[in-house]
Amino acid sequence: MSLTKKSTFIDPYRLPCNVKPLHYNLVIKTDLEALKFEGHVAIDLVILEETSTIVLNCADLELEQVSVHSEALKTEQIQIAGQTIDKDQDRVTVQVSTALPAASKAQLRVGFKAPLTGSMTGYYFSQTEIDGKKVHYTLTQFQPTDARKAYPCWDEPAFKATYDITMVSRADTVNLSNMPIASEKPYSSTSDEYGDSGDGMGKLTKMFSNLKSEGSSGGWKVTKFQTTPLISSYLVAFANGPFHYIEGSYTSPISGAVRPVRMYATKEIIHQAKFALDVNVRCLPMYEEMFDVEFPLPKLDTLVAHDFDLGAMENWGLITGRTTAYLIDEEKSDIAAKKGVAETASHEVAHQWFGNITSPEWWDVLYLNEGFATLMGELVILDKLFPEWGASKEFINMHLQSALALDARRSSHPIEVPCDDAKKINQIFDALSYSKAGSVLRMLSDFVTEEKFLKGVSIYLKKHLYSIARTVNLWEGISESTGVNIPDIMDNWINKIGFPVLTVTENAGSITLGKSGLLRTSAGLSLIDAMRSETDCLVWDSIATRINAIVRVWWEMSDVTRNDMNAFRRSLFSPLVKKYGFEPSKDDSHDVRQLRTLAIAEAAAAKDEDYIDRVLQELCSRFKLFVDNVDHSKILPDFQRSAYVNAVSRGGRAEWEAVKKVYKNPPTPSAKTHAMMAMTATTDPALIDETFKSLMTDVKSQDMTYFFSGLNGNRLTRRRLFAFLKENFDEIYKRFEGTFGLGSIIKISLRGFATQDDLDDAMTFFKDKNTSKFAMPLEQSLDGIRADIKWLEATKIQPEEVILTVIGGKAGIVHKISWTILHQAKGLREWHLMLVILDL
CATH class of the missing domain: 2.60.40.1730 (tricorn interacting facor f3 domain)
Structure with missing residues (x-):
C-alpha cells in the first residue's frame, strides 16, 4: 500500500x-x-x-x-x-x-x-x-x-x-x-x-x-x-551497560573508505569474539563487490548478549546476538560451533543490504530478508570465506532437508505467506521463510547463473535504496539482468505450498515412494545398508538423521525392536569409530573431523557393545578425569557433547552436578549448550525431578528450548515433559508471550508422539486455549503426529520384522531399484535427494 x-x-x-x-x-x-x-x-x-x-x-x-x-x-x-x-x-x-x-x-x-x-x-x-x-x-x-x-x-x-x-x-x-x-x-x-x-x-x-x-x-x-x-x-x-570491545576495520572496495568494525560484550567474554570479528571484517568488502552497493553507515558494531530470544538480529549498524551465536574459543570449541558462528555472522551482515537498505513492504515478504540472508550468508559468502568447509554441500542437509520436511505437511504455507495480524508474524519465522526460500533462490541462481543472478540483485537493490520492496521488484531486477521472464518461472515456487514429487516405477511391479506411504521403510533402510562404504560426512549425516527419525517414532516399541534398531545403528557407525579413532590428527580434513564426531555420537547413542572400550567406556573414562580432577584436557571439543551426555545418562549425581557447574559457569558457549543437553539426559529419577523443578526457577528464558529439546529426546522424560507443559501452561505462556521461543516450546513438547491417544490428548488440551500466537507451529506439530500415526499403520508388519530383514540383507527388488536410481545420479546432491525422496 x-x-x-x-x-x-x-x-x-x-x-x-x-x-x-x-x-x-x-x-x-x-x-x-x-x-x-x-x-x-x-x-x-x-x-x-x-x-x-x-x-x-x-x-x-x-x-x-x-x-x-x-x-x-x-x-x-x-x-x-x-x-x-x-x-x-x-x-x-x-x-x-x-x-x-x-x-x-x-x-x-x-x-x-x-x-x-x-x-x-x-x-x-x-x-x-x-x-x-x-x-x-x-x-x-x-x-x-x-x-x-x-x-x-x-x-x-x-x-x-x-x-x-x-x-x-x-x-x-x-x-x-x-x-x-x-x-x-x-x-x-x-x-x-x-x-x-x-x-x-x-x-x-x-x-x-x-x-x-x-x-x-x-x-x-x-x-x-x-x-x-x-x-x-x-x-x-x-x-x-558495562561493555568492552575489540576492533578491526575494512576498506571499501568501492570508495576506499575505511570503516571500524567492532564486537562489544562484557569483559569476561569479549576475548571469545575475535573469530566473529574476523568474519565480519572479511565479508563486508565481499558483499560490497557482489552487490556493487557500498555499506552506507560509518561503522558496524555487534553486541553479544547473555539473554537473547533469537540467534541474532540484524539491527542496522548495531547487530545483536546471543553468546552461542558469536563467541568461540577456537582451542576449546568444536568445529560445529565455529561453523555456527561464521554462518550467523555472515548471515547478519547480509541483512545490512537485504532488509536494512531495502526493506520488505510488509511481513508477508519476510523471505526477501531471510531467504536471501540464508543463501548469501550461509552458502555464497561462506563458501568463499572457508572453501574447505563445503558449504554448498552442507546447505543441502541444513536447509533443503528441513525445508522439504516442513513443506511436505498439510500445515505448510507458501514462501510468500499472507500474514495480516502483526501478533502472528513470529510464527512465520520458520524453515519455509529461511530454508525453503534460500533453497528456491539457490535454484534460481543455478538456473540463470550466479553472475546474472547477482547482477539482477544489484539492480534490485539500487532501484530500492532506503526504500521498501515486494517480490515483483526482485523479479524485475533479475529479469532485466537475464532477459528471462522470472515472474512466470517463480510464481508457483513462491506462492504455492509444497514441492514436485518424483515418482519412480518398475515394469515388473510398483513401489509402495516409507513415511509418506510411497515406499516401504525397509527399502529405505536397505538403501542405507548398502551405503556402508561411504566416506562423505554429508551422506552419513543424512543417514543418521533418517535413522533417528525412526528411533524417535518407535521409542515406545518393545525392547526387542529398540535393541534390533540399535544393533543396526552400531553396525553402521561403530566401524567408523574404529577407523577414525578418538584422537584427531593435524592432517584431518574438515570432513573427517565432522565424521569422527558424528560416528562417536551415533555409536554411543546406539549403546555400543562391540567396541565398548572404543566408545562408551572411552567417553566415560575421559569424563571421569573431569569430575575427579576438573581436567578437561582429555575431552576434546569435537566430542564434548557425547562425553557429557553419555557420562550423565550412565552415571549419577556426581556426573550430573559436574555438568550443572559447567552450565552455570561455562568455559565456552558451546560447552554450556552441551551441559544443558547432558543435564536432561539423566536416567536417575531423583535427578530427573530436580531438572524439572529447576525449569521455572533456575533456567534462563533463552535456555528453555535447549532443556525442552533434551527432555523430549530422553525417552524416560518425553511424556513427562508434555505433562509439565500442560501443568505450567499459563505461566509458560505469560513468560514467553511475544517471543519466538513460544512456538518452539510447543513444537518441541509434541515431538515424537505417534499414537491416536497422543493426538487426542494434545487436541483436547489446546481446544480451549488461545492459540493465536502459536497456531501455526501447533498445527505443524499435530500434522507431524498424524503423519507418524499413518506411517506406523502403513507398515502393516511388526517393526521387528523390518529391522531383521534389513540386517539380514534381504532387500529384494526395491534394493535394485534404489541402486538403479543412484547409479544414474551424477553427484552428491542427487545422492542426498534420493534420501530425501525416500523420506523414511
Whole structure:
C-alpha cells in the first residue's frame, strides 16, 4: 500500500496512511539501578490527508506530556480532544480539536516510561556476573513489532524515517546505537539544554527525574548519536551497560573508505569474539563487490548478549546476538560451533543490504530478508570465506532437508505467506521463510547463473535504496539482468505450498515412494545398508538423521525392536569409530573431523557393545578425569557433547552436578549448550525431578528450548515433559508471550508422539486455549503426529520384522531399484535427494 496515495480501504490490522512520520527525535534515559527507563520523542509528520486523529503503535508504555504542533495553524500547540488506547492492536489514537490540513507538516511529542524487564523483547535487561557481582545491562529486540514497547512509533516496516537518538545514562556505562556517537558529555544542571533550540523539548530536567549534577555520586551523562538514514522501526537499536570491545576495520572496495568494525560484550567474554570479528571484517568488502552497493553507515558494531530470544538480529549498524551465536574459543570449541558462528555472522551482515537498505513492504515478504540472508550468508559468502568447509554441500542437509520436511505437511504455507495480524508474524519465522526460500533462490541462481543472478540483485537493490520492496521488484531486477521472464518461472515456487514429487516405477511391479506411504521403510533402510562404504560426512549425516527419525517414532516399541534398531545403528557407525579413532590428527580434513564426531555420537547413542572400550567406556573414562580432577584436557571439543551426555545418562549425581557447574559457569558457549543437553539426559529419577523443578526457577528464558529439546529426546522424560507443559501452561505462556521461543516450546513438547491417544490428548488440551500466537507451529506439530500415526499403520508388519530383514540383507527388488536410481545420479546432491525422496 502506498504511503503517498489516498486509500478508501481501511485494514483493521494496519495503521492508517493519512499521516506519515518523517523524523524521530528520541531521548531515552536508562536507570540500570532501578531497572526502569523513561523517554521523550518528538516525531515530525507529514499530513497526507486532512485528519483530526493521529494513530500510531504503543505497547506496555505509560504515556504522558502528549502534545501536537502544526506548522500550518496559527496556534503552535493544538488542544488534545481525546486519547484512546487499543491494547489488542497495540495502538494509541490522539484526537485533536482542530483538523490538521492535508499537505502540511506537524509534530507529535510524547513522554513515556516503563519498567525494564527480562522479556527479551522491546527494550529489556540482560544480566550476568562480573567479578562475582550481578550486573545488569540493556539492549533492544524490536523485530518484528516490538519497537512499540520502547517508544511510541509507526511500527510497520514501510514507515521509514530518520532518527536522532540521545541516551541519558549512568556516567560509568557505555551507550550504543545504530550510528556513531556525535557527542558525549557529563550531565550538568547548569548546561542542560537538550538539542537544538527548535526541538521543542526544553531541558532534560523537565523530561526526567532524579538527574544529578556532574561530579556527584552516581552522576549521569548524555550521549548523542549521528542522524540515521531512512530506517524501519524494527531495525532501530540502542543499548546501555558495562561493555568492552575489540576492533578491526575494512576498506571499501568501492570508495576506499575505511570503516571500524567492532564486537562489544562484557569483559569476561569479549576475548571469545575475535573469530566473529574476523568474519565480519572479511565479508563486508565481499558483499560490497557482489552487490556493487557500498555499506552506507560509518561503522558496524555487534553486541553479544547473555539473554537473547533469537540467534541474532540484524539491527542496522548495531547487530545483536546471543553468546552461542558469536563467541568461540577456537582451542576449546568444536568445529560445529565455529561453523555456527561464521554462518550467523555472515548471515547478519547480509541483512545490512537485504532488509536494512531495502526493506520488505510488509511481513508477508519476510523471505526477501531471510531467504536471501540464508543463501548469501550461509552458502555464497561462506563458501568463499572457508572453501574447505563445503558449504554448498552442507546447505543441502541444513536447509533443503528441513525445508522439504516442513513443506511436505498439510500445515505448510507458501514462501510468500499472507500474514495480516502483526501478533502472528513470529510464527512465520520458520524453515519455509529461511530454508525453503534460500533453497528456491539457490535454484534460481543455478538456473540463470550466479553472475546474472547477482547482477539482477544489484539492480534490485539500487532501484530500492532506503526504500521498501515486494517480490515483483526482485523479479524485475533479475529479469532485466537475464532477459528471462522470472515472474512466470517463480510464481508457483513462491506462492504455492509444497514441492514436485518424483515418482519412480518398475515394469515388473510398483513401489509402495516409507513415511509418506510411497515406499516401504525397509527399502529405505536397505538403501542405507548398502551405503556402508561411504566416506562423505554429508551422506552419513543424512543417514543418521533418517535413522533417528525412526528411533524417535518407535521409542515406545518393545525392547526387542529398540535393541534390533540399535544393533543396526552400531553396525553402521561403530566401524567408523574404529577407523577414525578418538584422537584427531593435524592432517584431518574438515570432513573427517565432522565424521569422527558424528560416528562417536551415533555409536554411543546406539549403546555400543562391540567396541565398548572404543566408545562408551572411552567417553566415560575421559569424563571421569573431569569430575575427579576438573581436567578437561582429555575431552576434546569435537566430542564434548557425547562425553557429557553419555557420562550423565550412565552415571549419577556426581556426573550430573559436574555438568550443572559447567552450565552455570561455562568455559565456552558451546560447552554450556552441551551441559544443558547432558543435564536432561539423566536416567536417575531423583535427578530427573530436580531438572524439572529447576525449569521455572533456575533456567534462563533463552535456555528453555535447549532443556525442552533434551527432555523430549530422553525417552524416560518425553511424556513427562508434555505433562509439565500442560501443568505450567499459563505461566509458560505469560513468560514467553511475544517471543519466538513460544512456538518452539510447543513444537518441541509434541515431538515424537505417534499414537491416536497422543493426538487426542494434545487436541483436547489446546481446544480451549488461545492459540493465536502459536497456531501455526501447533498445527505443524499435530500434522507431524498424524503423519507418524499413518506411517506406523502403513507398515502393516511388526517393526521387528523390518529391522531383521534389513540386517539380514534381504532387500529384494526395491534394493535394485534404489541402486538403479543412484547409479544414474551424477553427484552428491542427487545422492542426498534420493534420501530425501525416500523420506523414511
